[in-house]
Amino acid sequence: MTYDPLIPPLGDVGAVMPITPRPPIVFIEGHGSWLRDRDGKDYLDFIQGWAVNTLGHCPPAVVAAVTEQAAKLINCAPSFFNEPMIRLATLIAGASGLDQVFFANSGAEANEGAIKLARKWGQKYRDGAYEIITLDHGFHGRTLATMSASGKSQWDGLFEPRVCGFPKAEINDIASVERVITGKTAAVMLEPIQGEAGVIVAESDFLKDLRALTRQRGILLILDEVQTGIGRTGKMFAFQHEDIRPDIMTLAKGLGGGVPIAALVAEQSVCCFDYGDQGGTFNGNPLVTAVGCAIMEEVARPGFLEGVAKSGAYLEKRLIALSEKHHGLGVRGKGLLLALDLGRDLGNEVVAEALRRGLLLNAPRPHLLRFMPALTVTGEEIDRMIGILDGILEAFPSY
Known part of the structure; x- marks a missing residue:
């Protein structure tokens, strides 16, 4: 093999920014x-x-999807449709019972989009409401807004000032949610299972009561299914165990089977973005959405x-x-x-x-x-x- 001075030895990890302790394994x-x-x-x-x-x-399904799509079209501007994008959006909408899909690149980005959509909806339909109730110990990502929405005490004081507007309630305590609902509340956002908190499951009665409460109070229910979605719990989506449906759902992780893709999924009545409100350079590109189609089709097999x-x-x-x-x-x-x-x-x-x-x-x-x-x-x-x-x-x- 010819030595290339521009390519460091495999064992030289000094150029990788140390953001977590990694064992000496490659x-x-x-x-x-x-x-x-x-x-x-x-x-x-x-x-x-x-x-x-x-x-x-x-x-094999992912390898084939990547190989075949890479030979056709890897990326085009997100201001145009592409075939895998349309197909994957249709598959997700059909499986979830929700109506429209915005593709992103990570769970944090999908959750950021959900926060934006709920706030835009609150501006238009709930007299400017912007607060989103989230749960202690929840985890929604590492952007500034999703860190603020999360309930990780380890992040207290980090990257201050925080994004405001995320009052906290307790999982499996419907009264704690009801106590923090005000005229400023646009939505409640939670994970069906708090994975990073140690796999804390939202109980069936809590989720059903939460769905009833949000409808009664005229606010949105957002389910972060980044970790639970796409078959992880034995259903395509965790909410399907409870025979409820959210107004907004976010997906990532398992949707791409290893490639970076995420999705913001919502009811038609909630989809109120105006042109230019939301976007992203790589969002919905043909390569990753082709993989998403392959994953959805495999998981949906009888x-x-x-x-x-x-x-x-x-x-x-x-x-x-x-x-x-x-x-x-x-x-x-x-x-x-x-x-x-x-x-x-x-x-x-x-x-x-x-x-x-x-x-x-x-x-x-x-x-x-x-x-x-x-x-x-x-x-x-x-x-x-x-x-x-x-x-x-x-x-x-x-x-």
């Missing part, structure tokens, strides 16, 4: 539930890019979501048994978005040891492990993960 290849580093070591991946890789690493629900039930069963064996505090979540409460602040140590043993796990809180495998994960892969984790927990003698 991944070069992945297939399904498995990743391989440059030293040839294989890792069983139960993170999947934080619930991004819907079908696992490099699934039996696929039933398979996700079955795998989720099996993973939950194995985790419950593991928790009981090691005196943990149980399992929570839905489908293939689950958390194991270790009962002690061992999360970071367990994650580090799992990495050494070739297993990728995530600890969103010191006492929790979060599991976000590919929706195509097999029973054998679940068993292998449980075996590795069991061995790790056995190594903590006082556990």
Whole structure:
């Protein structure tokens, strides 16, 4: 191989801005539930890019969509229609029962768009209302507005001053929501499952009561399905478990199966942007929307979501048994978005040891492990993960 002085050695990471602690591993290849580093070591991946890789690493459907579309048209100005854009918008609208779709590049951008749309709607139809009630411990992204909308105490004092207009309520406490509704309220925004908070599930009655309350008070309901959408919970969208429908929904992560795409989805009556209010250079480009179509079509195949629900039930069963064996505090979540409460602040140590043993796990809180495998994960892969984790927990003698 010819040496190119403009290309640094693979091991030189100094040019990568350090925004998170990264282990000294460089991944070069992945297939399904498995990743391989440059030293040839294989890792069983139960993170999947934080619930991004819907079908696992490099699934044939995504590879084919990228290859075929890249040979046709990668990008054109967002001021023009393209075929994959139209098809994906139609697929999302049909699956959700909502009417119109704006494509973006990340969950934070989709949520920022939802905030803008709700505020524009409040200006037009609710006497200038602009406040959006969000929930403590919620997570909606890392733009200034979505950080302000989030309920992460770790961000208190960071990048001040915050964007105003996001009063907080508590998940599964409808009275706390009702207390902060005023004439300035345009919407309530929440995740059906608070993933970053440790997989805290919004209870069925809470979501139903919230839908009824928002309709009664004439305000919008926004569901952030960035992490729960596209089959993660065993339904195409998490709200479908409760037989309700939001006014606005946001998608990202699993929609692209690994490529950057997001969507703001809304009822026709809420879609009040004027020309020029919203946009984005790469939004809805043919390459990523072609991948989105491939993902939607795979997840919509007969039996696929039933398979996700079955795998989720099996993973939950194995985790419950593991928790009981090691005196943990149980399992929570839905489908293939689950958390194991270790009962002690061992999360970071367990994650580090799992990495050494070739297993990728995530600890969103010191006492929790979060599991976000590919929706195509097999029973054998679940068993292998449980075996590795069991061995790790056995190594903590006082556990």
